[in-house]
Each structure stands twice: as C-alpha cells, then as structure tokens.
Amino acid sequence: MNGHVIQLVLIAFIIKSVVSLKLLIVFPAGARSHYNLGNALGKGLANLGHEVTLVAPFSEPNPPKNFKEIVFEDVLKKYIDADKSLNLFDASHVSPFLYLFILNYFSSLMMEGFFKANETQDLLRSNETYDVVIVEQFLSDSLHALAEHFNAKLVVFSTVGSNTWTNNLVANPSPLSYVPDIFLGFSSDMTLLQRAYNLLFSIVAQLNLHFIAYPKQADLVRKYIPNAPDFTKIHYNVSLILLNSHESISQPVPYVPNMISIGGYHVNPPKQLPKDLQEFMDESKEGVIYFSMGSNLKPSQLPNRTKEIILKVLGSRKERVLWKWDEDQLKDQPRNVKISKWFPQQGILAHPNCKLFISHGGFLSTIETVTMGVPILALPVFGDQRLNAARAVALGFGNSLSFVTLSEEEFSSKLEELISNPKYRENVKLRSELIRDRPMKPIELADYWIRYVVKYNGAPHLRVAGINLPFYQYWLLDVIAVYLGGFILMMYLLKTLYRYMSKSNKQGKLSKKKKQ
Template sequence: MHCHFYLFIILTYVVSHQEAANILGISHVPSSSHFFLFQSLLRRLAEKGHNVDIATHFVSSENPEGYEQYDFSNKNITRLLCLKFNWSNKMWYSVNINFKKFLYIFRYNQLSLIGSLPLLINNISINVVKSLSDSDVIYFMTKVCGVEACSLTLQTPALQDLKKSKKKYDLVITEIFGSDCMLGFGHFFDVPTISLVTSTLLPWAAERIGNPDNPSYIPSHFFSSAGNLYERLENTIKLLLSKFLYAYFSSEESNEIAKEFFGSNMPSLEKLAKNTSLIITNNYFSIKQIIPAVPNLIEIGGMHIREPKILSKYFENLLSTDTKGIIYLTMGSMVLSESFDNDKLQEMFDAFVELPYKVLWKADREKLPKSLKIPENIHFEKWMPQIEILCHPNVKLFVTHGGLLSGQESVYCGVPRLGIPIFSDQFNNIRAAEKMGVAIKVAYHEISKEKILKAARKLLDDPVYKENSERASRLFKDRPMSPLDTAVYWVEYVIRHRGASHLRNVGADLSWYRYYLGDVIVVLCISFLTLLMVVVFLKFVILF
C-alpha cells in the first residue's frame, strides 16, 4: 500500500515536470576536451529534468558518480521502485533526491558518432604540431575538424536516423569551431539554436551576434594583446586573415555538404548563423582581457570544473612526500609528452633532479626511450585525476602545455604555472597568465636544463607567484552563480522565451559598410571636399 502511494507521488512529480524541454546537442569535433564542456552542460540539463539527446564521438558506458544504470526489460518498475528507495526513513527527501538521479538515465541519451573520425586524444606527436603557423592551425580547424568532420559525421547512422525521426525538439545546441554545418539541425527541426565555443570567442563568431571585435583594443583568438602600434597592426592582420581563411576553407564546402544532407531549400549557413539565439563561450573576464559583450554572449569559463573529490588511497599516497612538495606535469589530452625530442626530455629530467620536489608526470613510461636517464624523483602515470591533484595542498607547481581547460583548473586551485605552449591558443593562454603574474613561459624550442630550472625556481621560491595565483583563484570563483548554473540559466531562458530574439543586437544585421559607418564617412568626406571647394572658389572670386 505504501509503495503504491509513493509511486503515485513519483508519477505526480513526473507530470509536474511536463515543462521539460527536448534538447538536441551535436558535438561533432573529435576532441575530448571539446566534448567535456558539452557533457558538463547537457548532463546538468538532464539533471534539471530536460530530455537530452547528445550526438558524440565519446559515448560513455558509465553514468556520473551517484547515478546507477538499470535494465528494465524484464523487471516490474513498480516493484523496482519499492525495493530501491527507502520509503520509511526520511521518505520524501529520499524520493526527491534519489528519484532525480533515477530519472537521469532516461533523460540523457547518447547518439554514437564512434568510428566516423579518428579521435584526437593522446595520439598526436610533437613533431606534427610544434611548427604549425596560425594559418596551419586554421586549416586544421576548418578542414580536418570542420569540413571533413562535418561530412563524415553526417553520414553516421545516428545522424541519418535523427533526420528521419519524427521527434520534436525545443532547442539545438551546436559548437562553433571549423564548420557551421550542424546549424542545419536547428533549421530542420525549426527550433532556436545555441552555440557553444569551447575556447575564447573565435574570430568568425562575433559578427553573427553583432559583438564588437575592434582590433584596436580587443585581442583576437590568435593574438594576446593589442597595445602599441605594432601589436595593433599584427592583431588587425590576424583578425582579418583568420576570417578570410575560415570563409575560404570552410564556408562554401560546408554549405554544399549541409544542403546535400538537409535539402536544397535550407538557407545558407551564414544566414542560419545570424539566427543564433545565444553564444556560450568558455572565457571569463578575470583571466583574459575584458571584451565588451552583447546580451546574448555569455561567459562561462570554468564550466567543466567540479568540486574536487576525495582522492583514492593510491593517489593520496603518491601525493604524500618527504620533499618540499609536488610538481605536476601534463601536456594535455592531445599531444604525447613521450613524443618530445629526446634531448628536450633529458634536459627536463636533468632540471627536475636538482629540485627538492617530487614530480608527477602524466605519461606512459614504457613509451619513453630506454636511453634516457630518468631521475628517481619523477613518477609517471598514464592518467591522473587532474582537478583533485591540482587542488591538493602538496602541489606547488603545474607544468603545462597552456590548454585553456587546464589553465582554468590551475587558476581555480591557485597553483602557479610553468608553461610550455605547443600550438594554437596555448601561446596566448600562457601570455595572459604571465600578465597576471601567475606563470612563466619556456618555449619548446628553448627547453634546456638551465631555462627550466630558472623558471621553476622562480615560480617555487618567489612568493609573489603563489600570492597572485591565490588572488586569481578568488576572483575566478567570486560570481553570483557557478559557471555551470549560469549556462543552464541562459539555456532555459532561451527555451522559455522561444529563442529570446529580444536579446539580439541590431548590429548583427547591418552590412559591413553600415556597421563601420562607411556610408557616413563617405558623406562626410564628400561634404568636407565640397565645402573646401566652395571656400577655395569664393576666395578665388574675391581675389579677382
């Protein structure tokens, strides 16, 4: 009797959440760091009661901690609920908390893109990326992770079936990166579109919502500052060049692929991009130079960061040391530090052996050349729980490639950084950290025992770096809502207001010459020249 009564309460709870939205997320870039942000947002939306479908290359067979998977094929749900929940002790609290977790498994549905593209995770050699120019990076973004990723993922059974389905959605969430082809799903289902930028705002993203990107003072994605004349000139060239290369490498082919998939009556991707309801960008003003933001540009830097968990006994033992502390080293989820040139690795080893610290290095020791002399104070692990390690009180220094997510985690935990940027935005991320006084850069081609030692000792021995890191952490955390809750609020805002068109800046719809007052400047110039000619003419008449 009690069981059926509480089952009635649960069903009432379900009915009361009929306002739950159907949300489709498309994460077609085959990078785990990109998907990490998608996953954080969409899982929280599922927890909030929304029905989420996420197309991804990283299908997980595991639920988040605290969630359990059940097979209902041969079980009576009523009986399972009666057995699972504690109906007698703190009844409603138990139902309220546990049932939300229970519902999650129905509301988060993964659409597999596995096999369509090679995954960019712990499989890239330093030799592939160490000499890439900004133009090479844009080509990689727009061709490999843009047009090619678009074409191949649209051929997957998951997305082919999605196009054939009769399911109704209320919102589509895509990513702004190398191609806009997935915006077609917003048009196909006739729903608003939100775009997620997993980095700072990309050069080709601002104009679609009319956000200022004036290179006189706003650094572009591929440049870290805009101060003196030379910097402003370089910043302007890089901004214009990156926009041109995106259009040249991606736009035309992406439109062809999208129209072939969604139908020839689909508007151009450029027009669909102009209809973007909201852009969520993985940036935050306290760790990057402040940029002006229109109402539908939301900064959620650090959205992926969760509260550190209790470390396993194994890692807790690793972090226990009789030295002065721990130096944690990782080169991220893409580039293998094992692929570093042998002489660079040996120089780093020779530097670390002279420091009275234990070094935890994310790498596979078996893949390192046997000829290298590895000090006893260096310990290798193939994987480590990064946020838990960085926030551990014994960790004194973070040696990093300068990835944005890693940088945000180090700021969150208040740990100084020794940056060895390899490619893309990593250089700008480390430059920004240097300006904050929380990092020192050592370029890959400059790696030597002396330079690593000098940088590490300064970061470890000068208390200013730790003080600056702790101040940066306080500023980063001091927000009215957590980054994830902020993102969820604005996603639900767009759903509630059916696209929230009132957030849109009219500047997004202006032609370039109107936006930059080209027509006004022409009129003023003509007026000035006319006035000048009249004055000269009158002077000539008076004289003669």
C-alpha cells in the first residue's frame, strides 16, 4: 500500500514538473484596480502549479507557493504622492480626443519609469528564463520586448476586453457601425450621429497610435533593450490575448482565434463578512444600498453641490447605506449611512439584503455586481466607465447618471426605479446565470490556453493573415488611393475632353460663319 502511495506521489510530481511553466507577469500601472487583476491572475496560475513572478507597484500580503514578486517601491511612492493632489473627477470634463493625447504623455512617463527602475534593470540583467511573458496591454506596447528578451511566448492581457489597443495586435475586426470605442459612452445601438462620431474618433485614434504612440514605444525599446529586433516584429508577435470580458456583460463582438475571454476570473466565492458588517446587513430589513467609487476616485473630492444632493437623497431612503468613504469622517452624515475606507465588496454584493450598487461604472465592479446579481446605478467619470454604464442600461440591469449634471429629483427617481421595479433584478439575475454558466472556471481556461501556446510553439496557426499586412493594406488605404486616383484621373480626362469638344465646336461655328 505504501509503495502505491509513493508511486502516485512520484507520478504527480513528474506530471507537475512536465506541465508547470515559468511565467513572468508584468502589470506596471500604478492603479490598485489594475494590480488587483494582475495579482488575481498570478495567484490563480500559481495555484494551478505554475512558477509565477509578478512585476507590479504593489505587493500581495498572503502570496501562495510558487509566487514571487518584484515590487517597484519608487513607482509606488510616486503614485501615492500624485494620488494626494490629483482630483480624477476633473477628468469628466476632458474631451475624448484630448484624452488620447493625455494618455500618450502618461504612457511615455509610465514606461520610462518602468524601464529606468533598478528592479527592471536587475531583471533584464539576470539570467532568469521564462516560458511565457504576460503583459498588461495598457499604454505599454514596449513591454512586448520582454518576451523577446527572455525568449518566451508573448501573452497580452486586456483589462477591459477587446479594444483598439488589442485589436491592432492580432488584426481583430471591429465594425464601427456597432462597436463603439471604449472612450465613448455609446451602446452598440448607435444613432447616425453617434456612428459618425465613432468613425471620426476611431480614425484619429488609429492615426495617433501608428504615428505617435507606437514610435514612442519603439524609441523606449531601442533605448533600454538595444539588442532587441525591430519593434514591428516584437510588437505583433502575440501568441494569445486574454480578455477581461464576457458576453454576459460586454456586447458580443468578433474575436480572432487567439483572443480568449476570461472575465470574472478575479471573483471568488464570498467569504464570511466581519461581525459588525454581517450584523449590519442582517438587521437591514428594508435592504442595503452599497456605494463605492472604486479604488482611484476619492468621494471626498466630489463637488460640494453633488455631495449635498447625494447625502440628502440617501438620508431620505428607508434602506441603510454602506458608503466607501476615503476620510475618517463624513460631514452631515445621515443616520442610515455607515462609512468606511474599505469594504469587502464581493461579500457585501453577495448578501441577499443588498438591493443596489451605486458605482463609478468600473469594469471590475460591473463584473462583480453582475456575478452577484445586484442592479447598478452608474455615475461614470472617465475612461471606459461611460461605455460600461451604457451597456448596463442597454442590457437592462442598471441605469446611469452624470454626476456633473446630477439633480436631487433625478437621483431620487433613478434610485426608486432601480429598487422598486423588479425587471432590473430579473435582468441582472439572468446575466449572473450567464456569466456563471461556463464549461470551466475562467482561470482554468486561461491556464489551458497559456499551456496551449507553449505546447504549439506560439500557436502561429491561430493568427489571421491580416496581422502580416502593413497598416495601409489592412485598412485598404492603397485600394482607396487607387480608386480615388482613378476617379480624379477620369474627371480630369472628362474635363479635358469637354474643353477639347467645346473648343472644336467653337472653331466649327467660326468656320461656318466665315463661309457664309
């Protein structure tokens, strides 16, 4: 019997040795929400037997086995210092066109800081080897060079599903007639004006990427990894894209074969709430409204007028309220409102007494509230939040308000509608079933495809032919130029012929007059 046990242990060890991979996961953004996704991905893959190294500005207090961290202390300090003075609510007034160029600046700053960091330089000079490099695709195309540097397969991770940044890498089609850009708060059912705006914005976004953003990223690669091949070669050498999305929340859109949706992988079975919160939730017979603006926005920085409206309306509700507040005290705090700098969000949303989630419309929060089956009232501010809010409205599991034009009557009526009308709860329950009804856990799906691209040497058979076409050919600019040139030439010839015939007619008439 003991011999059989030893044999099984040896077999398990051999299998693990064969299938375990060395993974380098890089999430350089100084935003806690981005880190949470990278950390959940790293921990999930480590728990499935891989040897994981996570590079990020934050750290995990309880890392699993096979999980190593490289933490950027200087980057984190700069992020904290900037966070003290930055009011992200001001971003709500920024034009999407201007936002593109602000992101260019932010991208260069972030990537320059990443490559300059001592931790990065030590990593680049190390003799470490990796099977796969997973990088977050967020203004960070120069990170693709890490896969080439470590002779590893490149896997890209998108925090917000498919978008312009990811589609370009694998030639994924994105029809502008029903796929709005992530920075525009449109649903898939766009009006004529919205489609025209979407087309114009997408053209500007593509021009910005190809003629401003990508060249800057190429400069960074040449500066910090001088032996790297041509940027175009490493930039598009993507074996797999993991998308933090799912059709239960995001609209169904085209995906090429090497794009895989794993949205919801970061959501865990809810744990027991702390005693005080458990009692608060249990004793709230009229239900609880949970209010959180995420990890980056500070509710204390809301305009005073907006704060007063929110406090007055929430204070008049029969439900009790949990408000994630970034300060120790809340002036004029209503009796039915409990504040805290942190709440176990997934556990609160999972409680049967949670009636509504008031949120900024962040994608992680949207995934969590849909998974737990709680309607949402979104107050979007910037980035993809308007798009997420528009989808919640279109799919019938939430509503949206602009905090800039927020009025007491509108806020009050939207709250009442979402809580009293059962259709919102029914719609979100359906979406909850859809996101849970999958053949395997999303982290296991990610694990399968990561192993797959290693097994098949990058899985080139999954890549569509469009990735080999230069920019102008993919967008048929050469064909358009030929047609346009032909049209101009035809018009020129017709004009020349018309002039020639007009001149001939005039000469004929003159000769007839002379004969007469």
